[in-house]
Amino acid sequence: MFTGIVEELGEVVTVERLSDAARLTIRGKLVTSDAGHGDSIAVNGVCLTVVDVLDGDSFTVDVMRETLDRSSIGGLAEGARVNLERAAALSSRLGGHLVQGHVDGTGTILTRTPSANWDVVRISLPDALARYVVEKGSITVDGISLTVSGLGIGEQPAADGNRDWFEVSLIPTTLSLTNLGGAAVGTRVNLEVDVIAKYVERLQQRG
Template identity: 80%
Template sequence: MFTGIVEEIGEIVATERLVDAARLTIRGPLVTSDAAHGDSISVSGVCLTVVEVIDGDSFTVDVMAETLHRSSVGKLDTGAKVNLERAAALNSRLGGHLVQGHVDGTGTVVSRTPSDNWDVVRIALPDTIARYVVEKGSITVDGVSLTVSGLGEFVPPAEPGARDWFEVSLIPTTLSLTTLGLAEVGASVNLEVDVIAKYVERLQQRG
Protein backbone atom coordinates (compact mmCIF):
# COMPACT_ATOMS: atom_id res chain seq x y z
CA MET A 1 0.00 0.00 0.00
CA PHE A 2 1.21 3.50 -0.88
CA THR A 3 0.10 7.10 -0.40
CA GLY A 4 0.91 8.61 -3.79
CA ILE A 5 3.53 10.95 -2.33
CA VAL A 6 6.59 10.49 -4.54
CA GLU A 7 9.88 10.29 -2.65
CA GLU A 8 12.29 10.72 -5.55
CA ILE A 9 12.67 10.55 -9.30
CA GLY A 10 14.57 7.43 -10.31
CA GLU A 11 16.14 6.30 -13.57
CA ILE A 12 15.98 3.05 -15.51
CA VAL A 13 19.63 2.04 -15.87
CA ALA A 14 19.17 -1.39 -17.49
CA THR A 15 16.40 -3.38 -19.17
CA GLU A 16 16.21 -7.06 -20.02
CA ARG A 17 13.36 -8.14 -22.29
CA LEU A 18 12.17 -11.72 -21.78
CA VAL A 19 9.57 -13.78 -23.64
CA ASP A 20 6.61 -12.73 -21.49
CA ALA A 21 8.25 -10.51 -18.88
CA ALA A 22 10.96 -7.94 -18.31
CA ARG A 23 13.61 -7.26 -15.70
CA LEU A 24 14.40 -3.63 -14.92
CA THR A 25 17.26 -2.14 -12.94
CA ILE A 26 16.32 1.18 -11.39
CA ARG A 27 18.56 3.74 -9.71
CA GLY A 28 17.01 5.48 -6.72
CA PRO A 29 19.36 6.04 -3.77
CA LEU A 30 16.67 7.14 -1.31
CA VAL A 31 14.21 4.29 -1.76
CA THR A 32 17.09 1.80 -2.06
CA SER A 33 18.72 2.95 1.19
CA ASP A 34 16.69 0.53 3.32
CA ALA A 35 15.36 -1.79 0.62
CA ALA A 36 15.65 -5.56 0.82
CA HIS A 37 14.65 -8.53 -1.30
CA GLY A 38 10.85 -8.84 -1.33
CA ASP A 39 10.08 -5.21 -0.49
CA SER A 40 7.44 -3.34 -2.49
CA ILE A 41 8.31 -0.13 -4.33
CA SER A 42 5.94 1.91 -6.49
CA VAL A 43 7.52 2.61 -9.87
CA SER A 44 5.46 5.31 -11.59
CA GLY A 45 2.38 3.92 -9.91
CA VAL A 46 3.10 0.23 -10.41
CA CYS A 47 3.73 -1.87 -7.31
CA LEU A 48 6.84 -3.96 -8.01
CA THR A 49 8.85 -6.32 -5.83
CA VAL A 50 12.56 -5.84 -5.20
CA VAL A 51 14.53 -8.82 -6.50
CA GLU A 52 18.04 -7.58 -5.76
CA VAL A 53 19.70 -4.48 -4.30
CA ILE A 54 22.78 -3.33 -6.23
CA ASP A 55 25.56 -1.13 -4.82
CA GLY A 56 23.18 0.46 -2.33
CA ASP A 57 21.64 2.84 -4.85
CA SER A 58 19.85 0.60 -7.38
CA PHE A 59 17.45 -2.33 -7.35
CA THR A 60 16.06 -4.83 -9.85
CA VAL A 61 12.43 -5.83 -10.37
CA ASP A 62 10.66 -8.43 -12.50
CA VAL A 63 7.62 -7.25 -14.46
CA MET A 64 5.12 -9.86 -15.68
CA ALA A 65 3.19 -9.76 -18.95
CA GLU A 66 -0.07 -8.53 -17.35
CA THR A 67 1.70 -5.48 -15.93
CA LEU A 68 3.52 -4.79 -19.20
CA HIS A 69 0.20 -4.88 -21.03
CA ARG A 70 -1.85 -2.82 -18.59
CA SER A 71 0.68 -0.10 -17.73
CA SER A 72 3.26 2.07 -19.48
CA VAL A 73 6.12 0.14 -17.85
CA GLY A 74 6.46 -1.95 -21.00
CA LYS A 75 7.44 1.21 -22.91
CA LEU A 76 10.21 2.21 -20.50
CA ASP A 77 13.74 1.99 -21.76
CA THR A 78 17.18 2.74 -20.38
CA GLY A 79 17.42 6.38 -19.33
CA ALA A 80 13.69 6.81 -18.64
CA LYS A 81 12.74 8.71 -15.49
CA VAL A 82 10.27 7.15 -13.04
CA ASN A 83 8.51 8.19 -9.84
CA LEU A 84 9.53 6.13 -6.82
CA GLU A 85 7.80 5.58 -3.47
CA ARG A 86 8.39 3.00 -0.77
CA ALA A 87 5.45 1.17 0.79
CA ALA A 88 3.67 3.19 3.48
CA ALA A 89 4.41 2.46 7.15
CA LEU A 90 1.52 2.15 9.58
CA ASN A 91 2.97 4.85 11.82
CA SER A 92 3.37 7.43 9.02
CA ARG A 93 1.01 10.24 8.01
CA LEU A 94 -1.25 9.63 5.03
CA GLY A 95 -0.30 12.65 2.94
CA GLY A 96 -2.10 11.54 -0.24
CA HIS A 97 -4.71 8.78 -0.40
CA LEU A 98 -4.72 4.99 -0.27
CA VAL A 99 -2.94 3.74 -3.38
CA GLN A 100 -2.55 0.04 -4.16
CA GLY A 101 -0.09 0.29 -7.00
CA HIS A 102 -2.48 -1.73 -9.19
CA VAL A 103 -2.79 0.23 -12.44
CA ASP A 104 -6.29 0.25 -13.96
CA GLY A 105 -5.19 1.52 -17.35
CA THR A 106 -3.21 4.19 -19.13
CA GLY A 107 -4.21 7.69 -20.13
CA THR A 108 -2.76 10.16 -22.61
CA VAL A 109 -1.74 13.74 -21.90
CA VAL A 110 -3.72 15.82 -24.41
CA SER A 111 -2.89 19.35 -23.24
CA ARG A 112 -0.89 21.41 -20.76
CA THR A 113 -1.90 24.92 -19.77
CA PRO A 114 0.79 26.71 -17.76
CA SER A 115 0.19 29.64 -15.43
CA ASP A 116 2.38 31.59 -13.03
CA ASN A 117 1.85 29.15 -10.17
CA TRP A 118 0.71 25.82 -11.60
CA ASP A 119 0.08 23.78 -14.76
CA VAL A 120 -3.34 22.43 -15.67
CA VAL A 121 -2.88 19.05 -17.36
CA ARG A 122 -5.70 17.38 -19.30
CA ILE A 123 -5.60 13.61 -19.66
CA ALA A 124 -7.75 11.37 -21.86
CA LEU A 125 -8.77 8.20 -20.05
CA PRO A 126 -10.18 4.86 -21.22
CA ASP A 127 -13.96 4.42 -21.21
CA THR A 128 -13.47 1.37 -18.99
CA ILE A 129 -12.44 3.48 -16.00
CA ALA A 130 -14.04 6.87 -16.71
CA ARG A 131 -17.06 6.07 -14.53
CA TYR A 132 -14.86 5.87 -11.44
CA VAL A 133 -13.46 9.39 -11.80
CA VAL A 134 -15.32 12.25 -10.11
CA GLU A 135 -14.58 15.95 -9.76
CA LYS A 136 -12.69 16.69 -6.53
CA GLY A 137 -12.05 12.98 -6.12
CA SER A 138 -8.64 11.33 -5.89
CA ILE A 139 -6.76 9.70 -8.75
CA THR A 140 -3.22 8.40 -9.08
CA VAL A 141 -1.26 9.48 -12.16
CA ASP A 142 2.12 7.78 -12.61
CA GLY A 143 2.14 7.11 -8.88
CA VAL A 144 1.26 10.69 -7.87
CA SER A 145 -1.81 11.27 -5.69
CA LEU A 146 -3.81 14.08 -7.29
CA THR A 147 -7.21 15.74 -7.02
CA VAL A 148 -9.43 15.82 -10.11
CA SER A 149 -10.03 19.51 -10.85
CA GLY A 150 -12.21 19.09 -13.94
CA LEU A 151 -14.05 16.54 -16.10
CA GLY A 152 -15.39 16.62 -19.63
CA GLU A 153 -16.04 14.81 -22.90
CA PHE A 154 -14.37 15.09 -26.29
CA VAL A 155 -16.63 16.51 -29.01
CA PRO A 156 -16.11 14.73 -31.29
CA PRO A 157 -14.01 11.96 -29.65
CA ALA A 158 -10.36 12.77 -30.26
CA GLU A 159 -8.67 9.83 -28.60
CA PRO A 160 -9.09 6.18 -29.73
CA GLY A 161 -10.89 4.27 -26.98
CA ALA A 162 -11.43 7.43 -24.92
CA ARG A 163 -14.55 9.58 -24.76
CA ASP A 164 -13.79 11.39 -21.53
CA TRP A 165 -11.00 13.50 -20.10
CA PHE A 166 -10.08 14.82 -16.68
CA GLU A 167 -7.83 17.62 -15.51
CA VAL A 168 -5.40 17.96 -12.63
CA SER A 169 -3.67 21.13 -11.42
CA LEU A 170 0.02 20.62 -10.68
CA ILE A 171 1.68 22.88 -8.13
CA PRO A 172 5.39 23.79 -8.43
CA THR A 173 6.40 21.05 -5.95
CA THR A 174 4.71 18.37 -8.08
CA LEU A 175 6.21 19.79 -11.26
CA SER A 176 9.74 19.77 -9.85
CA LEU A 177 9.71 16.58 -7.76
CA THR A 178 7.85 14.17 -10.06
CA THR A 179 8.02 13.11 -13.70
CA LEU A 180 4.70 14.86 -14.37
CA GLY A 181 6.70 18.06 -14.76
CA LEU A 182 8.33 16.42 -17.79
CA ALA A 183 5.27 14.73 -19.30
CA GLU A 184 4.66 16.24 -22.73
CA VAL A 185 1.48 16.18 -24.80
CA GLY A 186 1.11 12.64 -26.14
CA ALA A 187 2.79 11.01 -23.14
CA SER A 188 1.24 7.84 -21.75
CA VAL A 189 0.59 7.85 -18.00
CA ASN A 190 -0.46 5.14 -15.57
CA LEU A 191 -3.85 5.63 -13.93
CA GLU A 192 -5.23 4.10 -10.73
CA VAL A 193 -8.72 5.11 -9.65
CA ASP A 194 -9.95 5.16 -6.07
CA VAL A 195 -10.44 1.52 -5.07
CA ILE A 196 -13.48 2.40 -2.92
CA ALA A 197 -15.44 3.31 -6.07
CA LYS A 198 -14.79 -0.15 -7.53
CA TYR A 199 -15.88 -1.91 -4.34
CA VAL A 200 -19.10 0.12 -4.18
CA GLU A 201 -19.91 -0.74 -7.80
CA ARG A 202 -19.26 -4.44 -7.18
CA LEU A 203 -21.50 -4.49 -4.11
CA GLN A 204 -24.33 -2.80 -6.03
CA GLN A 205 -24.02 -5.35 -8.83
CA ARG A 206 -24.26 -8.19 -6.31
CA GLY A 207 -27.21 -6.34 -4.63
Protein backbone atom coordinates (compact mmCIF):
# COMPACT_ATOMS: atom_id res chain seq x y z
CA MET A 1 0.00 0.00 0.00
CA PHE A 2 1.19 3.52 -0.85
CA THR A 3 0.04 7.08 -0.28
CA GLY A 4 0.78 8.73 -3.63
CA ILE A 5 3.36 11.07 -2.12
CA VAL A 6 6.42 10.75 -4.36
CA GLU A 7 9.62 10.41 -2.36
CA GLU A 8 12.16 10.65 -5.13
CA LEU A 9 12.55 11.29 -8.84
CA GLY A 10 14.60 8.34 -10.05
CA GLU A 11 16.17 7.33 -13.35
CA VAL A 12 15.95 4.20 -15.47
CA VAL A 13 19.51 2.91 -15.83
CA THR A 14 18.95 -0.16 -18.01
CA VAL A 15 16.05 -1.95 -19.71
CA GLU A 16 16.45 -5.63 -20.55
CA ARG A 17 13.73 -6.87 -22.90
CA LEU A 18 12.77 -10.51 -22.43
CA SER A 19 10.37 -12.68 -24.43
CA ASP A 20 7.38 -12.03 -22.17
CA ALA A 21 8.74 -9.63 -19.56
CA ALA A 22 11.34 -6.95 -18.88
CA ARG A 23 13.95 -6.34 -16.21
CA LEU A 24 14.56 -2.73 -15.22
CA THR A 25 17.41 -1.27 -13.23
CA ILE A 26 16.40 2.00 -11.59
CA ARG A 27 18.56 4.50 -9.73
CA GLY A 28 17.03 6.03 -6.62
CA LYS A 29 19.34 6.60 -3.67
CA LEU A 30 16.62 7.41 -1.13
CA VAL A 31 14.23 4.54 -1.81
CA THR A 32 17.16 2.13 -2.10
CA SER A 33 18.69 3.16 1.23
CA ASP A 34 16.66 0.62 3.21
CA ALA A 35 15.40 -1.63 0.42
CA GLY A 36 15.90 -5.36 0.30
CA HIS A 37 14.93 -8.32 -1.85
CA GLY A 38 11.14 -8.68 -1.95
CA ASP A 39 10.32 -5.12 -0.90
CA SER A 40 7.71 -3.14 -2.83
CA ILE A 41 8.50 0.15 -4.57
CA ALA A 42 6.02 2.06 -6.70
CA VAL A 43 7.52 3.13 -10.04
CA ASN A 44 5.28 5.67 -11.79
CA GLY A 45 2.45 4.30 -9.70
CA VAL A 46 3.09 0.64 -10.47
CA CYS A 47 3.84 -1.58 -7.46
CA LEU A 48 6.97 -3.58 -8.33
CA THR A 49 9.04 -6.04 -6.30
CA VAL A 50 12.74 -5.46 -5.68
CA VAL A 51 14.85 -8.32 -7.05
CA ASP A 52 18.33 -6.98 -6.24
CA VAL A 53 19.86 -3.88 -4.68
CA LEU A 54 22.95 -2.68 -6.54
CA ASP A 55 25.77 -0.41 -5.31
CA GLY A 56 23.55 1.18 -2.68
CA ASP A 57 21.73 3.50 -5.07
CA SER A 58 20.00 1.26 -7.63
CA PHE A 59 17.59 -1.66 -7.67
CA THR A 60 16.26 -4.12 -10.22
CA VAL A 61 12.67 -5.21 -10.81
CA ASP A 62 11.02 -7.75 -13.07
CA VAL A 63 7.94 -6.59 -14.97
CA MET A 64 5.59 -9.18 -16.44
CA ARG A 65 3.85 -8.87 -19.81
CA GLU A 66 0.47 -7.90 -18.36
CA THR A 67 2.00 -4.93 -16.53
CA LEU A 68 3.90 -3.88 -19.64
CA ASP A 69 0.68 -3.98 -21.68
CA ARG A 70 -1.59 -2.28 -19.14
CA SER A 71 0.70 0.55 -18.04
CA SER A 72 3.22 3.00 -19.44
CA ILE A 73 6.09 0.98 -17.94
CA GLY A 74 6.49 -0.83 -21.25
CA GLY A 75 7.45 2.43 -22.93
CA LEU A 76 10.24 3.36 -20.53
CA ALA A 77 13.73 3.70 -21.95
CA GLU A 78 17.16 4.25 -20.46
CA GLY A 79 17.42 7.72 -18.96
CA ALA A 80 13.68 8.10 -18.33
CA ARG A 81 12.75 9.90 -15.12
CA VAL A 82 10.34 7.98 -12.89
CA ASN A 83 8.41 8.72 -9.71
CA LEU A 84 9.43 6.49 -6.81
CA GLU A 85 7.71 5.72 -3.50
CA ARG A 86 8.39 3.06 -0.90
CA ALA A 87 5.49 1.15 0.63
CA ALA A 88 3.79 3.06 3.44
CA ALA A 89 4.66 2.22 7.04
CA LEU A 90 1.86 1.86 9.57
CA SER A 91 3.52 4.52 11.71
CA SER A 92 3.70 7.14 8.94
CA ARG A 93 1.25 9.94 8.18
CA LEU A 94 -1.14 9.35 5.28
CA GLY A 95 -0.32 12.46 3.29
CA GLY A 96 -2.15 11.51 0.10
CA HIS A 97 -4.77 8.75 -0.13
CA LEU A 98 -4.81 4.96 -0.13
CA VAL A 99 -2.98 3.82 -3.27
CA GLN A 100 -2.53 0.16 -4.17
CA GLY A 101 -0.02 0.54 -6.99
CA HIS A 102 -2.37 -1.40 -9.29
CA VAL A 103 -2.84 0.58 -12.50
CA ASP A 104 -6.46 0.70 -13.69
CA GLY A 105 -5.66 2.18 -17.09
CA THR A 106 -3.71 4.88 -18.87
CA GLY A 107 -4.52 8.36 -20.07
CA THR A 108 -2.83 10.93 -22.25
CA ILE A 109 -1.90 14.49 -21.36
CA LEU A 110 -4.16 16.62 -23.57
CA THR A 111 -3.25 20.16 -22.54
CA ARG A 112 -1.07 22.09 -20.09
CA THR A 113 -2.11 25.57 -18.99
CA PRO A 114 0.60 27.32 -16.96
CA SER A 115 -0.06 30.15 -14.54
CA ALA A 116 2.13 32.14 -12.21
CA ASN A 117 2.13 29.53 -9.46
CA TRP A 118 0.80 26.25 -10.88
CA ASP A 119 -0.03 24.31 -14.04
CA VAL A 120 -3.47 22.98 -14.91
CA VAL A 121 -3.07 19.67 -16.72
CA ARG A 122 -5.90 17.99 -18.63
CA ILE A 123 -5.68 14.21 -19.04
CA SER A 124 -7.85 11.85 -21.06
CA LEU A 125 -9.86 9.35 -19.02
CA PRO A 126 -10.83 5.86 -20.26
CA ASP A 127 -14.59 5.35 -20.42
CA ALA A 128 -14.39 2.37 -18.06
CA LEU A 129 -12.87 4.55 -15.32
CA ALA A 130 -14.91 7.72 -15.71
CA ARG A 131 -17.63 6.62 -13.28
CA TYR A 132 -15.09 6.34 -10.46
CA VAL A 133 -13.75 9.90 -10.80
CA VAL A 134 -15.46 12.86 -9.14
CA GLU A 135 -14.57 16.52 -8.81
CA LYS A 136 -12.53 17.17 -5.65
CA GLY A 137 -11.94 13.43 -5.35
CA SER A 138 -8.56 11.72 -5.46
CA ILE A 139 -6.83 10.08 -8.41
CA THR A 140 -3.31 8.74 -8.85
CA VAL A 141 -1.38 9.88 -11.93
CA ASP A 142 1.99 8.16 -12.44
CA GLY A 143 2.00 7.39 -8.73
CA ILE A 144 1.13 10.93 -7.61
CA SER A 145 -1.89 11.48 -5.39
CA LEU A 146 -3.77 14.41 -6.93
CA THR A 147 -7.11 16.14 -6.46
CA VAL A 148 -9.46 16.29 -9.44
CA SER A 149 -10.15 19.96 -10.17
CA GLY A 150 -12.35 19.51 -13.25
CA LEU A 151 -14.18 16.92 -15.35
CA GLY A 152 -15.63 16.96 -18.84
CA ILE A 153 -16.40 15.16 -22.08
CA GLY A 154 -14.87 16.24 -25.36
CA GLU A 155 -16.89 16.72 -28.51
CA GLN A 156 -14.49 14.42 -30.34
CA PRO A 157 -12.43 11.48 -29.02
CA ALA A 158 -8.81 12.20 -28.19
CA ALA A 159 -6.01 10.49 -30.09
CA ASP A 160 -6.17 7.56 -27.67
CA GLY A 161 -9.90 7.13 -28.30
CA ASN A 162 -11.07 8.54 -24.97
CA ARG A 163 -13.69 11.30 -24.83
CA ASP A 164 -13.79 11.82 -21.07
CA TRP A 165 -11.15 13.95 -19.42
CA PHE A 166 -10.20 15.30 -16.01
CA GLU A 167 -7.99 18.13 -14.83
CA VAL A 168 -5.50 18.43 -11.98
CA SER A 169 -3.69 21.51 -10.72
CA LEU A 170 0.02 20.97 -10.09
CA ILE A 171 1.65 23.09 -7.39
CA PRO A 172 5.34 24.08 -7.63
CA THR A 173 6.41 21.18 -5.39
CA THR A 174 4.77 18.65 -7.72
CA LEU A 175 6.20 20.37 -10.77
CA SER A 176 9.75 20.30 -9.41
CA LEU A 177 9.83 16.92 -7.63
CA THR A 178 7.93 14.63 -10.04
CA ASN A 179 8.08 13.70 -13.71
CA LEU A 180 4.79 15.51 -14.39
CA GLY A 181 6.72 18.77 -14.20
CA GLY A 182 8.30 18.06 -17.57
CA ALA A 183 5.69 15.79 -19.13
CA ALA A 184 4.68 17.11 -22.54
CA VAL A 185 1.30 17.03 -24.25
CA GLY A 186 0.85 13.53 -25.65
CA THR A 187 2.63 11.79 -22.78
CA ARG A 188 0.99 8.54 -21.66
CA VAL A 189 0.44 8.32 -17.89
CA ASN A 190 -0.67 5.59 -15.49
CA LEU A 191 -4.01 6.07 -13.72
CA GLU A 192 -5.33 4.48 -10.55
CA VAL A 193 -8.76 5.49 -9.32
CA ASP A 194 -9.83 5.53 -5.68
CA VAL A 195 -10.27 1.88 -4.66
CA ILE A 196 -13.09 2.80 -2.26
CA ALA A 197 -15.29 3.78 -5.24
CA LYS A 198 -14.77 0.36 -6.81
CA TYR A 199 -15.65 -1.44 -3.59
CA VAL A 200 -18.82 0.62 -3.16
CA GLU A 201 -19.89 -0.20 -6.71
CA ARG A 202 -19.22 -3.90 -6.18
CA LEU A 203 -21.24 -3.97 -2.94
CA GLN A 204 -24.17 -2.29 -4.67
CA GLN A 205 -24.05 -4.84 -7.47
CA ARG A 206 -24.05 -7.69 -4.99
CA GLY A 207 -26.81 -6.13 -2.87
